[in-house]
Amino acid sequence: MYFEDRVDAGRRLAELLLEHGYSGENTLVMGLPRGGVPVAYEVASALGTPLDVWVVRKVGAPGFQELGLGAVAEGGIAYLNRELMEEVGATEEEVRDTVRRKSAEVNERVARYRQGAPAPALEGKVVILVDDGIATGGTFRAAIQALRLRHPGRIVLAVPVAASQALAELRPLVDDAVCVFPTPALYAIGQWYSDFHQVPDDDVVDLLEQARLNLRPRWPGPPIEPAHV
Template sequence: MPVSCSGEQPLYFEDRVDAGRRLARRLLERGYTGEDTLVVGLPRGGVPVAYEVAAALGAPLDVCVVRKLCAPEYPELGLGAVAEGGVVFLNRKLMDELALKEDDLRGAIRQKTAEVDARVRCFRQEARPSRVEGRRIILVDDGIATGATVRAALQALRARKPGRLVLAVPVADTLTLNELKPLVDDVVCECSTLSMSAIGQWYRDFLQVPDEEVVELLALARSTSKRRRGTVPG
């Protein structure tokens, strides 16, 4: 079970590397290994965390690209998300509160779908997507607040028929985490809190992760996995 953390005295991670190593220790304590396991990071901030997890478990690393959908009049308000594979998650309750219909978001959905396709090409370069079917998939992000992007990613991964789907995060909003639990086979979380106002408050260093760092970490992970197993990870 994740540690319950007070909002007044938050558990600080030094940075995403520290968070990934601490999350990896918790996964290892739970008996997770790299055997037929694929670690999947949510770009961009989740990838440095996932890289440390994959390295510790001896597992290959890939990404699941997701883009947040925002309300037309409220650009900071997330209404859902679009994930690779054509998965769209919409927060129907919030849409009702704003008197929005799905038709109102069709333009935004098309735009975000195009962005997802472009980012898939950017992050994976020439590498093909890793095999998901039948494998243990550990989805990693740097934290969960509202959970829209994570939910879309989980739906996208579940559609590819994994053998087991695990959600692993350093810190998460407790209520959101409880809502996500039915979508996965297991949840591993270092710290859950009822006072999540922003993920960045739990990190001393929460600088934005550039695309170039995501590409570099994925390439390093592929190289390491190839040396370790003697084959390109599938």
């Protein structure tokens, strides 16, 4: 195993981003829920930058949901791999139904994670988009397409581990890509972690709140009146 858990992966990814010169200035770290958020939290903490999420849901193949045919992202963007759909025999109707269901899930999770707050302003900012790994890259494609509509200054893809081919296909879509371990053979992201347990929604909400508290100014209290003797 290359990473103990997502915390370890996030800290090692943060070290690499710092080596590449990234910092908190005009920067926002965005995690892909749910597994990308613990990684993104460590990155945001190390860089001293705000943390937010960009919600994406994978569109799985009928009968084999782990195989991603594409993804639906916050902002109404859907990416579908037509070649893979044809290869597994997925019909347009089947996939359309899945996209509709996943779009509803995206909206539900946006409301849950942001607690009614609006999406962050991205115009002109450096957006570091983080997940716990990349296998096929469908979720990143959908997220990148949606983020481009918000006119960020730069989009930086950042992951602990990624399939080399998927990473090469994604590089032209972003301004920079930072990966601790690109590998030609990646069958399952979890194989690169000793602990790869599922991240509950409550943990995502807690990490986002903790990140906000960490960046909240600690104003000094009222002045202490001198004691009269």
